[in-house]
Amino acid sequence: MRSAGLILILVLHLGFSHGLLRVALRQYPSVRSRLRASAQLEEFLKQHQPDMFSRRYVQCFPPAQHFLRLGGRVTERLYNFMDAQFFGQISLGRPEQNFTVVFDTGSSDLWVPSSYCVSQACALHNKFKAFESSTYTHDGRVFGIHYGSGHLLGVMARDELKVGSVRVQNQVFGEAVYEPGFSFVLAQFDGVLGLGFPQLAEEKGSPVFDSMMEQNMLDQPVFSFYLTNNGSGFGGELVFGGMDESRFLPPINWIPVTQKGYWQIKLDAVKVQGALSFCYRSVQGCQAIVDTGTSLIGGPARDILILQQFIGATPTANGEFVVDCVRVSSLPVVSFLINSVEYSLSGEQYVRRETLNNKQICFSGFQSIEVPSPAGPVWILGDVFLSQVYSIYDRGENRVGLARLSGAPVESDTHI
Numbered sequence: 001m002r003s004a005g006l007i008l009i010l011v012l013h014l015g016f017s018h019g020l021l022r023v024a025l026r027q028y029p030s031v032r033s034r035l036r037a038s039a040q041l042e043e044f045l046k047q048h049q050p051d052m053f054s055r056r057y058v059q060c061f062p063p064a065q066h067f068l069r070l071g072g073r074v075t076e077r078l079y080n081f082m083d084a085q086f087f088g089q090i091s092l093g094r095p096e097q098n099f100t101v102v103f104d105t106g107s108s109d110l111w112v113p114s115s116y117c118v119s120q121a122c123a124l125h126n127k128f129k130a131f132e133s134s135t136y137t138h139d140g141r142v143f144g145i146h147y148g149s150g151h152l153l154g155v156m157a158r159d160e161l162k163v164g165s166v167r168v169q170n171q172v173f174g175e176a177v178y179e180p181g182f183s184f185v186l187a188q189f190d191g192v193l194g195l196g197f198p199q200l201a202e203e204k205g206s207p208v209f210d211s212m213m214e215q216n217m218l219d220q221p222v223f224s225f226y227l228t229n230n231g232s233g234f235g236g237e238l239v240f241g242g243m244d245e246s247r248f249l250p251p252i253n254w255i256p257v258t259q260k261g262y263w264q265i266k267l268d269a270v271k272v273q274g275a276l277s278f279c280y281r282s283v284q285g286c287q288a289i290v291d292t293g294t295s296l297i298g299g300p301a302r303d304i305l306i307l308q309q310f311i312g313a314t315p316t317a318n319g320e321f322v323v324d325c326v327r328v329s330s331l332p333v334v335s336f337l338i339n340s341v342e343y344s345l346s347g348e349q350y351v352r353r354e355t356l357n358n359k360q361i362c363f364s365g366f367q368s369i370e371v372p373s374p375a376g377p378v379w380i381l382g383d384v385f386l387s388q389v390y391s392i393y394d395r396g397e398n399r400v401g402l403a404r405l406s407g408a409p410v411e412s413d414t415h416i
């Protein structure tokens with residue numbers, strides 16, 4: 001359980017240097033690892049994620065349906081935030097009310113808990129007090145958002161949003177009045193700020209980045225993520241309005257967005273130790289989503305099960321896949337071929353290490369995520385992938401840029 005003593009310390013270093021708005025991101029243990037540390041994970045998964053069990057026996061069950069109909073609209077969220085680890089700070093209203101949010105390229109809505117929320121999850125988080133804000137406007141519409149591990153309901157509002165030093169006027173957002181599910185109770189973030197395309201938004205009105213563009217706050221209609229997973233608690237930086245050229249080495253591999261909604265691109269092939277293994281059979285390749293709100297690398301269950309076998313990962317009772325830690329340095333390289341550039345991840349890069357009772361456990365960084373058609377099947381390039389590159393999201397040209405990090409030579413470019 002989160003106690004008052006664990007209130008997040010967030011560093012927000014901000015300001016406009018060369019027209020860039022910088023938001024510091026911090027890395028914290030995920031809900032999953034906190035559940036595991038308190039020996040509650042198994043019970044939680046039984047109660048809240050029955051599809052985890054169907055995934056283990058995927059041949060025996062139809063694919064898990066990660067969506068729900070609400071108000072006639074289909075809301076899909078690729079994955080829950082159980083594994084989310086990278087958070088930053090925003091504030092809403094005047095005077096400012098601070099919230100810690102996941103900056104999520106895999107959704108397009110902004111929501112925070114409402115002061116009227118009585119769910120257990122809300123009790124432990126910062127809640128928006130509309131009555132204390134002089135700039136608040138009531139909207140009255142309701143919204144519902146479904147995530148893999150629960151769904152939340154709320155009412156919509158408009159108010160001033162502050163991100164870094166910038167104030168976005170009249171931003172539409174959701175005030176969650178009902179947040180079921182233990183995953184939000186344990187979450188070290190209050191809400192989510194979606195950075196996907198407006199087509200994906202459940203809340204009608206401009207998503208935050210669209211508001212920033214409309215209100216002429218940015219030099220360029222671009223934002224960029226630098227995510228680092230080096231275990232120090234430092235989590236990286238999100239830049240609005242451009243990119244931080246000191247973080248990466250040119251060239252930038254610009255990949256067209258194939259479908260506006262998610263940041264969706266074409267994945268030409270997945271290789272294991274240099275051998276073509278997935279996605280290469282058709283000229284269309286596969287579709288992939290670049291998703292900062294998903295922690296691992298996701299893919300269709302059938303492919304991921306084979307991939308787990310290739311890396312020698314075995315399932316646990318919880319449906320997670322583990323590898324023997326002594327083998328990590330000798331695991332095969334897994335590469336993603338995107339727009340003629342190969343992004344290679346070594347075992348050290350795709351395995352997640354966690355310490356439990358002084359013992360290290362090594363988890364596979366790959367995970368089955370069945371996204372039903374028409375959106376699926378897709379691969380999901382989550383933080384395990386994104387922490388190896390600098391990623392740029394360009395709404396002007398509708399493209400994603402990937403570049404090699406300047407600090408660490410972790411990605412090998414092989415032109416074919």
Ligand SMILES: *[C@@H]1O[C@H](CO)[C@@H](O)[C@H](O)[C@H]1NC(C)=O
Nearest residue numbers: 010011012089091096097098
């Ligand atoms: C909100 O965060 C800012 C920046 O970290 C801080 O200066 C301010 O005191 C915080 N406000 C509240 C009400 O906690």
Ligand SMILES: *[C@@H]1O[C@H](CO)[C@@H](O)[C@H](O)[C@H]1NC(C)=O
Nearest residue numbers: 228229230231232233234407
């Ligand atoms: C992690 O990254 C931060 C920022 O680049 C750096 O200050 C810190 O020394 C790094 N820690 C490790 C363990 O490499």
